[in-house]
Amino acid sequence: MELDIVDLSRLQFAITALYHFLFVPLTLGLSVVIAIMETVYVMTGRDIWRQMTKFWGTLFGINFVMGVATGIVMEFQFGMNWSYYSHYVGDIFGAPLAIEGLMAFFLEATFVGLFFFGWDKLSRLGHLAATWAVAIGSNFSALWILIANGWMQNPVGSSFNPQTMRMEVNDFAAVLFNPVAQAKFVHTVSAGYVTASIFVLGVSAWYLLKGRHLELAKRSLTVAASFGLAASLSVVVLGDESGYLSTEHQKMKLAAIEAMWKTEPAPAAFTAIGFPDQEARKTHYAVHIPWVMGLIGTRSLTTEIPGIEDLVAHAETRIRNGMAAYGALQEIRAAGSDAAIPEAARTTFEENGADLGYALLLKPYLDDPTQASDEQIAQAAWDTVPNVPTLFWTFRIMVGLGFFFIALTAVFFYLSARHQLDRYPWLLRVGVFAIPLPWIAAECGWIVAEFGRQPWIIEGVLPTAAAVSNLGAATVLTTIVGFSLIYSVLFVVEMALMLAAIRKGPEADHAPRTRLAPPSLAPAE
Template identity: 75%
Template sequence: MELDIVALSRLQFGVTALYHFLFVPLTIGLSILLAIMETVYVMTGRVIWRDMTKFWGVLFGINFAMGVATGVVMEFQFGMNWSYYSHYVGDVFGAPLAIEALMAFFLEATFVGLFFFGWDKLSKVGHLVATWCVGLGTNFSALWILIANGWMQNPVGAVFNPQTMRMEVSDFAAVLTNTVAQAKFVHTVSAGYTCASVFVLGVSAWYLLRGRHVELAKRSMTVAASFGLAASLSVVVLGDESGYQSSEHQKMKLAAIEAMWETHPAPAAFTVFGFPDQEARETHYAVHIPAVMGLIGTRSLNTVIPGIDEMSKRAEVRIREGLKAYDALQQIREAGSTTKVSQGVRDAFEFNGPDMGYALLLKRYVDDPRKATDEQIKKAAWDTVPPVAPLFWLFRIMVGIGMFLILLTGTFFVLSASRQLDRHRWLLKVAVWSIALPWIAIEAGWMVAEIGRQPWIIEGVLPTAVAVSNLGAMTVLLTLCGYIVIYTILLIIEMKLMLKAIRKGPEQEHPPHVVGEAFQRAVPSSVRTAME
């Protein structure tokens, strides 16, 4: 029953996070695109750029509201479903979330109001400053969330206090400058920029296919193609940095993503295709590219990437070492203070403390890890291997889509430079049908990050199985169903509102001195002259 609660709690948080992350990337990316468009308006004085900013701002506002509604619930889940986790790391994890709410979210929300209601009340420059503050607030919000998430995957700047049984901050600067968090932040916001760019590109292509708002659509596509190409290229570069960080701090995740069961001589090959079999511990029909994985994962030709089997054996050793720390901790707790135990006990706790989290993996099989059998220790060691097949394919879906989006944005960048955006209708159709691809890649990337660190909720420190609240399985199941229903309704509302706004189109404030090509072909020149 406890394992059912763990699985349901993970599923509930995963579902709400996946729903929430449907809105976040578009909010992050559109906020910067709006600032770019309004900057052009302020610099040139051309009203069409103000029309563009207002139109895409409407879509941003709809998406922002839904993102807020779905995001608030996630923070409450830490207390509801993961109470022991909140108790164990609240001193560390709570600080970035609190700063995110006070610094980033309030900043973002305040200037969102000024963006929508300040057009006629602020000067051009004043409104532009408000728009840029919306973008900065949105990105600051992502920064603090990812600092918290990055700490879970590389817990630095904190120590365990045996008196309080909690992790406590020892170096807040180390938490802020965590290399994993910084790599995740720049990778995530770049993915958001790409998502918004492809969205603007696709919607604008839809207008061109119908001969509506042609000049506005072309300008939007030019901005989206340029910004999207830079963003999609940076996603690849920054994704490489994330892979390198995994080789430093999450070696098992990297091995699982590559379905690398055995340790191979450096440099390791990259598996392009295959069917991982976790029971047989092999990958069927594998197709390899020599040396590529070694270069990506280690940036060298002579550094060995350990395989899954080797990493599981290392985990068994760390479990046995962690049992020494766990035993010393129990003696300290019984004595009531570290000063009341022998120096040998204190030394055992200090020396083996970094491995104590591995001993907690045994909680899945036995209440007191010190009573675990050799067979249970071996099972716990193999539990450190995450689901290999899902990670293997999700990663390749993400990378494949990323490569396609570079090609897509690059193509439209060239077309915009040569003023031929509407020359190839089939390319416009491809852009429309590609709107959903960034979300698929982003959701796949999130699942790679979160599934890949299992069985840990805090890498190497706290297993997921011991972090849940003491709830009934039926309670978690009912709330899970409730969340799915409510979030699905919100998603449907979001899509209907977005589609309605797109069909309606922008409310242009400048004279229609330039009309669509389809309109020009259909209306005689004398009539067009009279209308103009």
């Protein structure tokens, strides 16, 4: 079987991104959690809060190092595997990427050092300022990455220059304040806060079950439940905003998430469950909830959400317009100077240039898109549909887990307010087993966002197939194997270090250990 360089390059980036994203959410969330804990320490002067800050800070440090190590590789991949993409959009994509590097390697790294080594060298307020700088730096680092990614989802503030054959910035403020980027930022950061909250909650619940470090565990669990409940609620609200923006800027992604093959009368129903069949272009055994999708996607009762088939027909029209733009571009390039450009070619490109990227969808089928047949155009139009079953199920897993986190943190928040955190061991066990669930939700969210954009690397502008480097398949396959092995080792190392730190605890526990009574023997009220 012939290896496809595009699929291999996508697989390599997906593997490294998914590995990297194992570390990012916890870094974002724990940085804020430890800052909150140290703030309480500075305000109260109680040593238990200093102990908590240092303990959870140790786990943050382990995770932070792994996140930096895996993130560096991703940035180099833009040049290694996606060189044409880097050339095509470097003027736009490079700026936020460079600023993110400054945030990560100067602001974060500097203050991380002060956090770990400045406890006895800085005043309480000085050290607290360093801790909050770590939290702010971590979150601002994510902001710039998501500004870059948001531009890939909604390429605003830029235009294509036919002379240089590159996208160029014409409004950096529009790139910076791109509504898709801002929505992705707050949604992603809130998801990181949930991840850290469930992590702290689960570890604290484990300590309560083991009868160890009870004072630290109860306080940590209280912080995690309070912070986690607020973050879980915000994730749902901000996720709704992302869905609304998808209706405006990524209609195909939204239709695929809903497995909405045909346009429905407004307001559209929400498909709670079903079994999408991409080959048959229908969803089997679908259970619909009337009006919900229309309200979520359009916030009205009268606006239609286009279905996949109508969007494909629209894509076919844009492909034909793009073919005209592609032909005009060849004439512009051949003219050699601005004065020599035929006026008809200039006019044609100005009218159809926005659809040039759609003509590039024909490149996998023939070298000259202007010579495409009707069958090839139709095939390219259907290529704009991502894998519907994958998006359908990953979205529902993510949403289902999101509501579970709201319920879990709400229950622990209630028990914390009533000082009954250790009253129900079975619930503590649920908290322990819930630790990996935020990572599953986060990875599902990444798949929905990035896999749902396919076949575009830049929505409506540059197809993924046109963005890869001219590398041999064997070379990319070798790096996939190498990265997978190295990252797997790093993951095992992180897990070993984290588990060792958790088992050790914040300090030697000299208090007698008392296990909680089993559920049947627990006192009831």
